[in-house]
Amino acid sequence: MGITKIRGLLVVGVAALLLAGCASKEPEDGPGMDPGTEAPVVAPVVVKKPEPKPEPIKPMVDRSGRIVVPLDALNSARGTETLQGLFYFDFDQAIVKRSGHTELNKHAQVLSGDRGLRIRIEGHADERGTREYNLALGERRANAIRAYIVAQGALRSQIEVISYGEEKPVDTGHSEGSWAANRRVEIVYR
Amino acid sequence: MKAVMLHRLAGLILLVATFPAIAELRIEVTKGVDNAVRIAVVPFAWRGRGVPPADIAEVVSADLRLSGRFESLPVEQMLSLPTEADEVFFRDWRLLNVEYLVIGYLAPATEGYELHFELYNVFKQSADASISIAGTEADLRDMSHFVSDQVFEKLTGIPGSFSTRIMYVTAAGEADRRIFRLNLADADGHRVETVLESVEPILSATWSPDGERIAYVSFERDSRPAIYIRELQTGRTQQVTDFPGLNGAPAFSPDGKQLAMVLSKDGNPDIYILNLADRRLRRVTRHYGIDTEPSWSAAGDEIIFTSNRGGKPQIYQMHLKDLQIERLTFEGDYNANASLLPDGSGLVMVHRRNGIFHISHLDLKHGRLSVLTETSLDESPSVAPNGSMLIYATQFQGQAILAAVSIDGGVKFNLPSSEGDVREPAWSPRKRKLFRPIPYSPR
Numbered sequence: 001m002g003i004t005k006i007r008g009l010l011v012v013g014v015a016a017l018l019l020a021g022c023a024s025k026e027p028e029d030g031p032g033m034d035p036g037t038e039a040p041v042v043a044p045v046v047v048k049k050p051e052p053k054p055e056p057i058k059p060m061v062d063r064s065g066r067i068v069v070p071l072d073a074l075n076s077a078r079g080t081e082t083l084q085g086l087f088y089f090d091f092d093q094a095i096v097k098r099s100g101h102t103e104l105n106k107h108a109q110v111l112s113g114d115r116g117l118r119i120r121i122e123g124h125a126d127e128r129g130t131r132e133y134n135l136a137l138g139e140r141r142a143n144a145i146r147a148y149i150v151a152q153g154a155l156r157s158q159i160e161v162i163s164y165g166e167e168k169p170v171d172t173g174h175s176e177g178s179w180a181a182n183r184r185v186e187i188v189y190r
Numbered sequence: 191m192k193a194v195m196l197h198r199l200a201g202l203i204l205l206v207a208t209f210p211a212i213a214e215l216r217i218e219v220t221k222g223v224d225n226a227v228r229i230a231v232v233p234f235a236w237r238g239r240g241v242p243p244a245d246i247a248e249v250v251s252a253d254l255r256l257s258g259r260f261e262s263l264p265v266e267q268m269l270s271l272p273t274e275a276d277e278v279f280f281r282d283w284r285l286l287n288v289e290y291l292v293i294g295y296l297a298p299a300t301e302g303y304e305l306h307f308e309l310y311n312v313f314k315q316s317a318d319a320s321i322s323i324a325g326t327e328a329d330l331r332d333m334s335h336f337v338s339d340q341v342f343e344k345l346t347g348i349p350g351s352f353s354t355r356i357m358y359v360t361a362a363g364e365a366d367r368r369i370f371r372l373n374l375a376d377a378d379g380h381r382v383e384t385v386l387e388s389v390e391p392i393l394s395a396t397w398s399p400d401g402e403r404i405a406y407v408s409f410e411r412d413s414r415p416a417i418y419i420r421e422l423q424t425g426r427t428q429q430v431t432d433f434p435g436l437n438g439a440p441a442f443s444p445d446g447k448q449l450a451m452v453l454s455k456d457g458n459p460d461i462y463i464l465n466l467a468d469r470r471l472r473r474v475t476r477h478y479g480i481d482t483e484p485s486w487s488a489a490g491d492e493i494i495f496t497s498n499r500g501g502k503p504q505i506y507q508m509h510l511k512d513l514q515i516e517r518l519t520f521e522g523d524y525n526a527n528a529s530l531l532p533d534g535s536g537l538v539m540v541h542r543r544n545g546i547f548h549i550s551h552l553d554l555k556h557g558r559l560s561v562l563t564e565t566s567l568d569e570s571p572s573v574a575p576n577g578s579m580l581i582y583a584t585q586f587q588g589q590a591i592l593a594a595v596s597i598d599g600g601v602k603f604n605l606p607s608s609e610g611d612v613r614e615p616a617w618s619p620r621k622r623k624l625f626r627p628i629p630y631s632p633r
Contacts, residue, residue: 092502092524128547130527130540130569131393131614132439132452133496133503135415136459136480139436162414163436167391172365174567174585 083107085187087145088180091126094140096148104145107187108152115155121145122186123163126179131165138163145185212371213609215356215379215592221602222258227345229254229290230263230283234307235273237297243327246296246305249334250341253352253378257342258601263288275308275317283312290318292341302326305333306630309341318344323625331381332623339621349576351377353621356581357385357395357404358592362610371609372406374422376622377574379605385420393614398442401620405430405440405449417451419466430464439483443490450474450484450493461495461508474513485529494518494537496526505539505552519552521559527569528552531597532577538562538597540569549582551597562595563602572617573597581605581615 084103087096096104111117123142125134142161150156171178231251236242247265254260265271269282272293283291294307302325309319319340325333332353339350356379360371372386372395386392390409397404405419417431417440431437435454442449449464461475461484475481479499486493494507505519505528519525524542531537534554541550541559546566552559563584571582579601581594586604590611593604605612 127567129503129524129542130483130496132482133480133526135436135438136452136454136482139454139459140480161435164391164409165393167393167409169365174588 081106083110087185087187089141089183089185091128091179091183092137094137094144096144101148104148105152108149108154111149111154111158112152115158118158118160118190120160120162120188120190122188123161123165124168124182124184124186125166126182127166127169127174128179129166131167135163135165135167138165141183141185145187212360212373212382212384213607214382215375215605215607215612217256217379217603217605219256219258219601219603220593221600222261223600226259226261227290228263228288229260229292229341229345230268230286230288231292232268232271232273233265234293234305235295237295242296243303244296244330244334246294246307246330246334246337247292249331249378250292250338253335253338253350254341256378256603257350257352258596258603259342259346278310280310280312280315288312290341290345292337294337296330299324303330303333304628305337307337307340309344320630321627322630324628325623325625329623329625331376333625335376335378335622336625348578351574351576351579351617353377353623354575355401355618355622356592357397357616357618358612359392359395359614360607360609360612361391361590377617385422394439395614395616396440396442397616397618398446399444399619400446401618403442403446404616405442407438407440417449419449430466441484441486443486444488445490450486452482452484461493463510474508474510475515483527487530488532488534494528494530496528505537518554519559525550527571529571529573531573532575536597538571538573538580540571549580549595560599562597562599563593565593568593570614572615574617575619581617583613583615 083106087100111119121142123138125137139161142163146159146161169182171181231247234246251262255262263286267286269285270279272278273295278291278293289312291310291312292307294305297304304322304324306322308317310316311318321340323333323336335352338352342348342350354377356375356377358373360373361368363369370388370390370392371384372392373382373384375382386408388408388410390413392406392408395404395406402423403419403421405417407415407417409415415437416429417437418427418429420427430449431451433453433455436452436459439452440449447466449466451462451464452459453462458478459480459482460473460477461481463472463474477497477499479497481495481497483496484493491511492507492509494505496503497506500517502523503526504517505525506515507518508515522541522543526540528537528539536551536553538549538551541548541561543561547568548561549563549568549571550559550561565584568582568584571580573580577597579594579596581592584591584593586606590613591604591606592612592615593602595602
C-alpha cells in the first residue's frame with residue numbers, strides 16, 4: 001500500500017523528492033533480507049492492493065506542514081501532488097498574501113473536485129499582544145483563508161475554522177523570525 | 191496513645207502521597223519601597239509538647255519582607271526573644287532601630303490550635319493589636335497569613351493579600367508536546383495544586399466573586415475551545431458553551447449570576463452575557479471588528495472591553511442599560527485586556543509603547559496613563575482584591591514567568607518557577623480561609 005502510493009507519486013518540488021527519498025529507504029530497513037524468499041510473498045500483495053478500486057488517496061500533511069493531495073483531483077492524472085498548507089500573515093493583519101493565491105487555488109480545486117473532503121483551517125498568532133485578542137486574530141486569519149477558497153469553489157460545509165491564537169507556536173523563540181513563523185494559518189485535511 | 195501514633199502515621203503517609211510534584215513559585219523582590227518599615231517578628235512560643243507544628247514567625251516575616259514594604263529583622267540579630275507582653279523591653283528594639291514588633295504563641299486547643307499575636311509600636315511603646323484565633327492543623331499556614339494580613343493593614347492602611355490565592359497556567363515540554371496545567375497557589379507561591387491538566391491549551395481562567403468557582407477556556411474536547419465552570423470544593427465541572435468559533439474570555443458578573451464571554455458564532459467576535467441560572471444568552475456588542483476581553487465594573491452595570499473597531503485595539507466601555515459605548519483609551523496603538531480597579535478610579539491594561547508591551551495604569555479621573563513595568567511582552571494583569579498590587583505575566587531570561595507590581599509602581603517582585611512557562615495569573619477575590627478572633631485568655 002505504502003509502496004504503491006509512492007510509485008504513483010508525481011514528484012513536485014524538493015519537498016516531494018525528499019518525501020519519496022525517505023520512503024524508498026523503507027524496504028531496505030525492513031526485516032526481509034533474502035530477496036529470493038521475499039519476492040514471492042510480497043509480489044501478490046503489491047499487485048492485489050491497487051486492483052480493488054484504487055482506494056481514494058486522502059490528502060496527507062507531511063511533517064513540515066506540506067500536504068499530499070491526490071493529483072487526479074487537480075488534473076485527473078494519476079498520482080499525488082504536494083501542496084503547501086501553511087500561509088503567513090503580517091502583524092495584527094488578517095490579509096491573505098498574494099504569494100499564497102496559487103496554492104490556495106489548488107486547495108479550492110481539490111475540495112470542489114471531491115465534496116466528501118473536509119478540512120480544518122487553523123489560525124495562529126504570534127505571542128505579542130493579549131491571548132484573547134490573538135485568538136480573535138487567529139480566527140480572522142483562518143476566516144480570510146476560508147473566504148478565499150470558498151470564493152474559488154470550495155463549500156463552507158467542507159471547512160471547519162479553529163483559532164489557537166498564540167497557544168500553539170511552531171517556534172518558541174522571541175525574535176522577529178520566530179514571530180513571523182508563528183503568524184500563520186494551517187490547512188489540515190481530515 | 192497507640193491510636194494517636196497510628197493517626198499520626200496515617201497523616202504522614204497521606205502527606206507523602208499528596209505531596210505536590212509541582213514546583214512552587216518563589217518570590218524575588220526586585221524593587222521595594224525606599225522607606226521600608228523596620229519590623230521584628232520574634233519566633234512564636236509553642237505551648238504544646240514536642241516540636242512546634244509550624245514556624246509562624248517565619249511565614250509572617252517572609253510575607254512582610256516579600257511585600258516590599260517591610261524590612262524584617264533576622265532572628266540572629268535580636269537581643270531578646272519575648273513571647274509575652276511582660277517580656278517586651280522596648281529598649282532592646284530601639285537599639286536595633288526596629289519600629290514595630292510582633293510577638294505571639296501557638297498553643298494546642300481542644301480541637302487544633304490557638305494562635306495569639308501582639309503588635310507593638312516600639313517608639314510609642316504601645317500595643318497596636320492583640321488578637322487570638324483558632325484553627326486546625328491544616329489551617330496553620332492560613333493562620334500565619336492571617337497575622338501578616340492584620341499587621342500589614344494596621345501599618346499600611348491597606349488590607350493584606352497574604353491569605354489570597356493565585357491561579358495560573360503552566361505550559362511545559364516541547365512545542366509540539368506541551369502539557370498545560372491550571373494551578374492554584376497561595377499568594378506567597380506555596381501550596382501549589384493542579385486543578386486541571388491537558389495536552390490542549392488552557393487559558394483565560396477567572397474567579398467567581400465568591401472565590402468558590404472558576405471559569406476557564408479549554409481545548410480539551412476535540413481540540414476545540416469551550417468555556418467550563420468548575421466548583422473548586424467539589425471539583426464538579428460543567429461545560430457552559432459549545433458554539434462554533436471562539437468561546438472565550440469568560441468573566442463573572444459581580445453578583446456571580448452572569449458570565450460575560452466572547453463568541454464568534456454569529457460571524458464576528460462579539461461580547462455576550464450568559465445568565466447562568468436560566469441559560470439565556472444576550473448579545474451585547476454588534477460590530478464587524480474584534481470585540482473581546484470583557485471585564486465588569488464593581489456595580490455590574492458596565493463592561494469594559496477590547497475592540498479594534500477604530501482600526502487598532504483600544505479599550506471601550508459599555509453601559510449595559512442602553513448598550514451605549516464610549517472609548518476610554520487614546521494613547522498608543524495597542525491597548526488591551528483592561529480591568530477596572532475595585533474602586534473604579536482607574537484601570538490596568540496591556541499597553542504597547544515603542545513596540546514593547548507593558549502593563550499600564552490609566553487614571554480615569556485625570557486621564558493620566560502610567561507605565562508600570564519595564565519588562566517586555568507583559569500581559570494578563572490581574573489586580574489583588576485590595577486594589578494595591580497586580581500580578582501579570584512577563585518574560586524573564588527567556589522564560590515566561592509571573593511578576594507583580596504595586597499600582598503606584600513602588601514595589602515589584604518576580605515569581606519564577608522551575609516548571610516551564612508560567613502565564614495568565616488570576617488573583618483570587620477572597621481569602622482562602624477566614625478566621626474570627628476569639629477571646630484572649632492570658633495564662
